[in-house]
Amino acid sequence: MMQVWTIAxxxxxxxxxxKIALVFFVLIAxxxxxxxxxxxxxxxxxxxxxxFMSYSLMATGLLLGVLTIFMxxxxxxxxxxxxxxxxxxxPVARWQIILGKWLGMSLFNATFLLFSGASMYGxxxxxxxxxxxxDEVYDExxxxxxxxxxxxxxxxxxxxxxxxxxxxxxxxxxxEQGKYEQQPNFNPRQQRRSLEKxxxxxxxxxxxxxxxxxxxxxxxxxxSPDKEIQIRYKADVAGYEKDEIxxxxxxxxxxxxxAEAYELxxxxxxxxxxTMRVPANAVADDHTLKVxxxxxxxxxxxxxxxxxxxxxxxxxxxxxxxxxxxxxxLIRLLSMMxxxxxxxxxxxxxxxxxxxYPVACLTSFTVYMLAGTRSFLEEALDFMTDRNGSMFSxxxxxxxxxxxxxxxxxxxxIPSFSRYDAVEDFVNGRNVSLVWVLSALGxxxxxxxxxxxxxxxxxxxxxxxxxxxx
Amino acid sequence: xxxxxxxxVQTAGLCKTFKDFWRRPRVDAVKDLSMEIHAGxxxxxxxxxxxxxxxxxxxxxGLLYPTHGRISLxxxxxxxxxxxxxxxxxxxxxxxxxFLSARExxxxxxxxxxLPKKIREDRxxxxxxxxxxxxxxxxxxxxxxxxxxxxxxxAQALINDPEFLILDEPTSGLDPIGARQIxxxxxxxxxxxxxxxxxxxxxxxxEDVCDNVAILYGGQEQAVGSxxxxxxxxxxxxxxxxxxxxxxxxxxxxxxxxxxxxxxxVTHPRHKLEDxxxxxVSQAQATEVKTSGARAGGEVPEFLKTATTTVMVDLVxxxxxxGTTPEPLVVSAMPKISKKKSDxxxxxxxxxxxxxxxxxxxxxxxxxxxxxxxxxxxxKPTIAADSQVIDSLLxxxxxESDDTASSEPNA
Numbered sequence: 052m053m054q055v056w057t058i059a060x061x062x063x064x065x066x067x068x069x070k071i072a073l074v075f076f077v078l079i080a081x082x083x084x085x086x087x088x089x090x091x092x093x094x095x096x097x098x099x100x101x102x103f104m105s106y107s108l109m110a111t112g113l114l115l116g117v118l119t120i121f122m123x124x125x126x127x128x129x130x131x132x133x134x135x136x137x138x139x140x141x142p143v144a145r146w147q148i149i150l151g152k153w154l155g156m157s158l159f160n161a162t163f164l165l166f167s168g169a170s171m172y173g174x175x176x177x178x179x180x181x182x183x184x185x186d187e188v189y190d191e192x193x194x195x196x197x198x199x200x201x202x203x204x205x206x207x208x209x210x211x212x213x214x215x216x217x218x219x220x221x222x223x224x225x226x227e228q229g230k231y232e233q234q235p236n237f238n239p240r241q242q243r244r245s246l247e248k249x250x251x252x253x254x255x256x257x258x259x260x261x262x263x264x265x266x267x268x269x270x271x272x273x274x275s276p277d278k279e280i281q282i283r284y285k286a287d288v289a290g291y292e293k294d295e296i297x298x299x300x301x302x303x304x305x306x307x308x309x310a311e312a313y314e315l316x317x318x319x320x321x322x323x324x325x326t327m328r329v330p331a332n333a334v335a336d337d338h339t340l341k342v343x344x345x346x347x348x349x350x351x352x353x354x355x356x357x358x359x360x361x362x363x364x365x366x367x368x369x370x371x372x373x374x375x376x377x378x379x380x381l382i383r384l385l386s387m388m389x390x391x392x393x394x395x396x397x398x399x400x401x402x403x404x405x406x407x408y409p410v411a412c413l414t415s416f417t418v419y420m421l422a423g424t425r426s427f428l429e430e431a432l433d434f435m436t437d438r439n440g441s442m443f444s445x446x447x448x449x450x451x452x453x454x455x456x457x458x459x460x461x462x463x464x465i466p467s468f469s470r471y472d473a474v475e476d477f478v479n480g481r482n483v484s485l486v487w488v489l490s491a492l493g494x495x496x497x498x499x500x501x502x503x504x505x506x507x508x509x510x511x512x513x514x515x516x517x518x519x520x521x
Numbered sequence: 522x523x524x525x526x527x528x529x530v531q532t533a534g535l536c537k538t539f540k541d542f543w544r545r546p547r548v549d550a551v552k553d554l555s556m557e558i559h560a561g562x563x564x565x566x567x568x569x570x571x572x573x574x575x576x577x578x579x580x581x582x583g584l585l586y587p588t589h590g591r592i593s594l595x596x597x598x599x600x601x602x603x604x605x606x607x608x609x610x611x612x613x614x615x616x617x618x619x620f621l622s623a624r625e626x627x628x629x630x631x632x633x634x635x636l637p638k639k640i641r642e643d644r645x646x647x648x649x650x651x652x653x654x655x656x657x658x659x660x661x662x663x664x665x666x667x668x669x670x671x672x673x674x675x676a677q678a679l680i681n682d683p684e685f686l687i688l689d690e691p692t693s694g695l696d697p698i699g700a701r702q703i704x705x706x707x708x709x710x711x712x713x714x715x716x717x718x719x720x721x722x723x724x725x726x727x728e729d730v731c732d733n734v735a736i737l738y739g740g741q742e743q744a745v746g747s748x749x750x751x752x753x754x755x756x757x758x759x760x761x762x763x764x765x766x767x768x769x770x771x772x773x774x775x776x777x778x779x780x781x782x783x784x785x786x787v788t789h790p791r792h793k794l795e796d797x798x799x800x801x802v803s804q805a806q807a808t809e810v811k812t813s814g815a816r817a818g819g820e821v822p823e824f825l826k827t828a829t830t831t832v833m834v835d836l837v838x839x840x841x842x843x844g845t846t847p848e849p850l851v852v853s854a855m856p857k858i859s860k861k862k863s864d865x866x867x868x869x870x871x872x873x874x875x876x877x878x879x880x881x882x883x884x885x886x887x888x889x890x891x892x893x894x895x896x897x898x899x900x901k902p903t904i905a906a907d908s909q910v911i912d913s914l915l916x917x918x919x920x921e922s923d924d925t926a927s928s929e930p931n932a
Contacts, residue, residue: 068620142606517584
């Protein structure tokens with residue numbers, strides 16, 4: 052272990068003495084301490100804090116990604132400038148050299164992440180104290196309840212009707228009635244999908260004077276009346292302009308299940324997120340919650356057009372409750388970012404054992420980009436590939452399917468960084484759960500980093516440290 | 522270590538072929554090299570540029586993998602980590618971390634050997650003193666001159682008190698003080714019983730310190746044997762003595778001409794330029810002329826010294842002593858001396874020295890003349906010489922000898 056630690060120390064010393072640390076320290080400091088003065092969000096306190104946190108975390112992540120790739124030059128430089136001659140001829144196993152380099156790089160990154168996180172935390176409070184108030188009490192409450200917290204939420208907690216089953220039933224009925232017999236180019240798959248969409252739209256859209264009930268399960272919060280749960284949503288309203296206000300009644304709770312029910316009369320700006328807070332005893336004993344939306348204007352004397360509410364799929368209704376502090380949420384977020392950097396460090400080192408610095412840097416950056424955009428690429432390839440078509444039907448199909456096969460081959464090694472991107476959740480005050488962190492640790496570090504480091508060690512053992520010189 | 526039966530280094534049929542991008546053999550850097558280096562030997566690896574010296578060393582260190590053949594160091598493969606703990610290596614260039622200071626460099630390598638802190642610190646201090654860089658211990662190595670960096674390179678090679686020291690072109694880039702110092706260190710370590718492999722094309726370095734040498738050319742071993750066996754000119758006799766009068770010189774020459782039918786050259790030997798240079802520098806140091814460069818090194822640290830022999834590498838002292846010794850006179854006679862004639866030769870010597878002839882009971886030994894066509898009796902180490910290669914390699918050395926000996930061609 053002493054040798055591993057010695058190599059790691061040497062790597063850190065190199066980062067400091069070669070002024071790499073200074074450059075990145077200045078860059079991160081410039082971002083974290085400069086952003087609050089240039090980014091204001093939607094001019095509200097919450098908006099300013101959220102924008103600042105979002106930009107600074109993304110910029111820090113990107114900078115440290117670049118730093119990590121840059122640091123892999125330490126290994127390739129030692130091959131080029133032959134310091135490796137002296138190191139490998141000492142009683143140090145090659146795996147210890149790789150592990151030491153990786154440890155040094157990780158410690159370097161961890162220091163920067165801590166600096167960045169601590170600075171960001173300080174600046175959040177600075178913004179809180181110095182932001183010009185609009186409605187001081189409301190602003191601070193909103194910030195404390197919706198941003199500087201760790202709130203639990205899971206989209207799958209909402210009970211959604213079985214749309215494919217409903218669609219299938221209607222399709223079978225129509226088929227028996229012979230509705231599709233006369234249709235030219237009839238495609239059963241498309242028809243089923245179309246029916247499915249219809250049922251989903253009917254469920255999401257609430258017409259004038261209509262009532263819709265949404266059911267949630269697994270709301271495992273403390274149900275004391277002094278605690279609260281939050282209902283967060285964003286809605287489209289047909290026939291209204293953006294920033295107009297619509298009015299409706301929201302009922303939260305199910306008296307039939309013995310829970311308290313609370314009625315809220317709301318005036319909400321269209322196409323914005325809104326959070327409603329109700330006491331936690333609205334949740335039933337079986338940890339379910341009923342939320343009823345009544346599309347009726349409860350405010351007498353206030354005019355309202357006949358509106359159609361659309362609860363969107365992507366930003367639908369969420370039930371949230373506070374499960375932890377902002378500080379621990381920040382630590383868990385930084386851990387997730389750290390795991391990505393640890394994986395990236397292993398990739399950089401592996402590339403440096405095989406390639407010279409510029410090539411190692413380029414290939415590591417490619418892996419970084421692939422990992423960052425994997426979800427997007429998967430969707431794009433899935434969209435472009437004709438699943439039913441032959442690979443050899445056309446040149447473009449051949450190219451696309453070849454890329455898809457190639458991509459499928461490497462994707463088991465390259466993780467999807469977006470799956471572990473917790474910045475948005477953190478900025479919105481949602482809990483970065485320990486389970487999520489542990490799954491990131493498992494996939495990114497324990498499995499994939501170990502595999503990549505194993506490959507790096509394998510290549511290093513196979514590699515001749517000296518080069519041709521005759 | 523002395524007493525170990527296994528050779529420290531053993532290679533058998535060692536080959537290294539460098540291949541091109543398409544894996545096609547391009548250059549045979551080392552071909553079928555089999556050699557052994559035993560404990561306590563100071564072994565020189567000689568050869569012109571590109572002869573395979575460095576490639577051989579890199580294979581011994583596990584920096585290159587052999588294409589064919591076998592290597593063992595202390596009976597184990599060179600990639601074995603436990604073997605590396607017993608080795609010190611000074612590469613042909615000082616491949617040091619530019620951002621570390623001299624002290625940090627030695628500490629870093631000491632840590633890699635898992636030396637306890639106290640020993641590390643002690644050895645670092647002593648080695649810095651030995652290489653004359655104590656006053657620059659905290660400067661980054663990147664700011665050092667090439668020679669100063671070489672000195673740190675030497676110090677790092679000795680940090681673990683190695684049993685087997687591999688020195689690749691150790692005096693390259695060093696000033697004469699450093700070069701002499703390295704040679705003194707090698708001698709000192711050799712006396713302690715350490716095994717040393719020295720690769721160089723500076724022949725005088727090898728001649729000064731090595732017991733045995735192997736000469737490589739074209740990746741193949743051309744000759745191997747002890748320095749004495751390889752370099753002894755059996756056909757030339759040299760007599761050295763303090764200065765004598767011109768009259769005696771004339772009489773000696775006459776006597777040699779009369780008895781041996783050959784002319785003798787009588788000259789005063791010259792100092793080596795290295796010795797002269799060191800004398801001048803030591804005088805400058807005595808007057809405390811300031812320098813930011815390396816200073817004269819200190820003693821070889823105690824941990825590198827043998828328990829029975831204390832070798833002081835006090836250059837100044839040794840040089841001053843050299844400067845005060847009366848210059849010896851050298852008498853050289855060139856013709857090949859046969860056994861029969863050697864009786865009369867010893868008679869001449871006895872006459873010169875005013876002594877009675879001493880009966881020589883020693884058995885006759887075959888001549889080890891490199892140019893002789895006669896078969897050479899096997900001795901240990903054996904002499905397997907390609908005379909042309911050796912002649913070309915030793916041309917400079919022979920030339921110097923010829924200048925002082927005789928203008929007659931070798932027999």
